[in-house]
Amino acid sequence: MRFVWAVVAFVLATVLIxxxxxxRTIFMGPTEQTMELSADEAQPYVLVDAEVLNAHPGLQTLLVRGEGQIFVAYARTGDAEAWLSDTSYTKVTLGKGDEPVSETVDAQQAPAGGGETSGRNPAGSDLWLDSFVEDDYLVTEMQLTPGHSVLIARDGVEPAPEDIAVSWALDTRTPLAGPLMTAGGVLLLAGLVLYILAIRHQRRGRGPLRKGPGPLPETQPIEMQSGPRREPIEAGDGTAADPDGAATGRTDPPAPTSEGEEQSTGRAPRTALRRRLALGLPALTLTAVLATGCSAESWPEFGAQTPTPTPTPTVVTPEDQKPPVVTKKQGQRIVSEITEVVQQADAELDIARAETRLAGAVLEGRRTEYALRAKIAERTEPLTAPRDKVKIVLPEATDSWPRAVLALTVSEKDDTAAPVLLTMTQDDPWSNYRITEMADMPAAAEFPDVAPAWLGTTRIPAESPFLALAPEQLAEAFSDFVDSGDKSEFAGRFDATAEKLAQSIRDSRTAILTGLKEKKADTTSSVAFDMTAPEETPLSLATLGSGAVVAVRVDDTETITPTSSDAVIRIGENQEASVLTGVKESAKGFTTTYGIQLFFSVPAQGSKEQIRLLAYHQDLLSVKVNK
Structure with missing residues (x-):
């Protein structure tokens, strides 16, 4: 019966293996599905819609081939179409039967850069969520969702590559292959064990097998011969009879010893053990090879634990919410690129390079600082610039231009460095983001709760009545608080950080007046101070608490004039005024303007919270001779 079970085990093992x-071989099928994309007419740009990439489920692999440089980027479909609105391009969509269809889209407006064609290189644009550049051959994996498209081009002048394909990996997992082969190996081993036991049982059932003596040879009569007669030995002569015949030299053959029997019979167990190992080891080896040769796709997933979700603040998305203009990763990349350009411009005092990434009060401050550093060697302190890590990104949720992003940057290398808060704006689809406001955040400031980057936020109108103070009134309110102090109608509405800044400005004004008195120049000259808000629309982005982060700018002017017609105002040791005006004295005096960039957290209307100062920075903008 053991032989029967061994045969059954062998058969089952063969079937399972x-x-x-x-x-994993003949029944597995193809590993991927490929779709070829073609263009009816050669164009500098090819835009592949997301529905083509999502024609089949799974990870998308884009393959582009062609001689020369190949550029591939993906972005929101609306952003990509806006970037291509001034030129013609090929658009690939999904037609009937899930087949790709290409069509030529004509330009919707005149080229933004002037001329007959745009000829614009897509590399380096801030619109792209990500981009790739290779020579002759480009392969990249994507996981695009509806609402996104892929742009394929070269340099914006030469026709885009025509050899384009998209492939999707098919699910070729065989979770039963591993268990089947392992079970087959176990049954094979069990069959070998049963076979060995069956043979052993059969041998034991026959009993001991010993060889009997063979037939005796035919005997012949023995002829006795007479020999010399031996004399008998008499007793008493000191000798004894030799019954064993030792004296005659005759010996009997030795009987087999028990040790010899054990030596001859001990070989059988060792031989049987070798035979069993010779049969069992190949089975064990085959089982191990089958088990270890299976990849993870050949096994079911055991013990897969669902990660515990981390609680986050609940955010209610409005029905008409637009997509955010940048992602957090995209915002980090843009800030890093801006930082690199600004650092190069600061090192070379290149205002033209700085203009590509700076605007507004930040650019005005850099322009003045570059002029001073070109003449004054002692001005070597580092200028305010974004830190290396973006901690918070608050993008505006919109599909139009101009658009803005608020970012809080921190230093990963220096914990003592103050965080830098900044705003970036993009004027149109063809422009890159530029920093318009940038200020250092004091340690006492606390950033408000804002929406996550994937959701974005909305821009608050400058005249909004839903805030404790309308954004368009904020700069004037702070200016009045600085000029009037406790007599201002806005006294008590700003927090301690804002009051400390206002007091430091008042103290600096007092120090200037005291200096004039000490030099006895107060009788021949007078100084007037004034803080005003320039005519520009402040940027206001909503926070989660129905408030807003508002970025404003104020100009603090200091005007010194002579009080008599025969008096003149001399610059003296003021190197900044000497460099910026080019004169040593003036009969009409001088006006110095400082620009102060401010970030406030304004609560909602009806809130008892104060307006909190988040960050501030002061730059010398100009020194002019009075006219």
Whole structure:
């Protein structure tokens, strides 16, 4: 019966191992599905819609081939179409039967850069969520969702590559292959064990097998011969009879010893052990090879634990919410590129380079600082610039231009460095983001709760009545608080950080008046101070608490004039005024303007919270001779 069970085990092992191998070979099928994309007419740009990439489920692999440089980027479909609105391009969509269809889209407006064609290189644009550049051959994996498209081009002048394909990896997992082959190996081993036991049982059932003596040879009569007669030995002569015949030299053959029997019979167990190992080791080896040769796709997933979600603040998305203009990763990349350009401009005092990434009060401050550093060697302190890590990104949720992004940057290398808060704006689809406001954040400031980057936020109108103070009134309110102090109608509405800044400005004004008195120049000259808000629309982005982060700018002017017609105002040791005016004295005096960039957290209307100062920075903008 053991032989029967051994045969059954061998048959089942063969079936299971064969089924497992077949699942990984002849029954597995193709590993990917490919779709070729073609263009009817050669164009500098090819825009592949997301529905083409999502024609089949799974990870998308884009393959582009062609001689020369190949550029591939993906972005929101609306952003990509806006960037291509001034030129013609090929658009690939999904037609009937899930087949790709290409069409030529004509330009919707005149080229933004002037001329007959745009000829614009897509590399380096801030609109792209990500981009790739290779020569002759480009392969990249994507996981695009509806609402996104892929742009394929070269340099914006030469026709885009025509050899384009998209492939999707098919699910070729065979979770039963591994268990089947392992079970087959176990049954094979069990069959060998049963076979060995069956042979052993059969041998024991026959009993001991010993060889009997063979037939005796035919005997012949023995002829006795007479020999010399031996004399008998008499007793008493001191000798004894030799019954064993030792005296005659005759010996009997030795009987087999028990040790010899053990030596001859001990070889059988060792031989049987070798035979069993010779049969069992190949089975064990085959089982191990089958088990270890299976990849993770050949096994079911055991013990897969669902990660515990981390609680986050609940955010209610409005029905008409637009997509955010940048992602957090995209915002980090843009800030890093801006930082690199600004650092190069600061090192070379290149205002033209700085203009590509700075605007507004930040650019005005850099322009003045570059002029001073070109003449004054002692001005070597580092200028305010974004830190290396973007901690918070608050993008505006819109599909139009201009658009803005608020970012809080921190230093990963220096914990003592103050965080830098900044705003970036993009004027149109063809422009890159530029920093318009940038200020250092004091340690006492606390940033408000804002929406996550994937959701974005909305821009608050400058005249909004839903805030404790309308954004368009904020700069004037702070200016009045600085000029009037406790007599201002806005006294008590700003927090301690804002009051400390206002007091430091008042103290600096007092120090100037005291200096004039000490030099006895107060009788021949007078100084007037004034803080005003320039005519520009402040940037206001909503926070989660129905408030807003508002970025404003104020100009603090200091005007010194002579009080008599025969008096003149001399610059003296004021190197900044000497460099910026080019004169040593003036009969009409001088006006110095400082620009102060301010970031406030304004609560909602009806809130008892104060307006909190988040960050501030002061730059010398100009020194002019009075006219």
């Amino acid at each position: 064969g089924a497992g191998i077949a699942q």
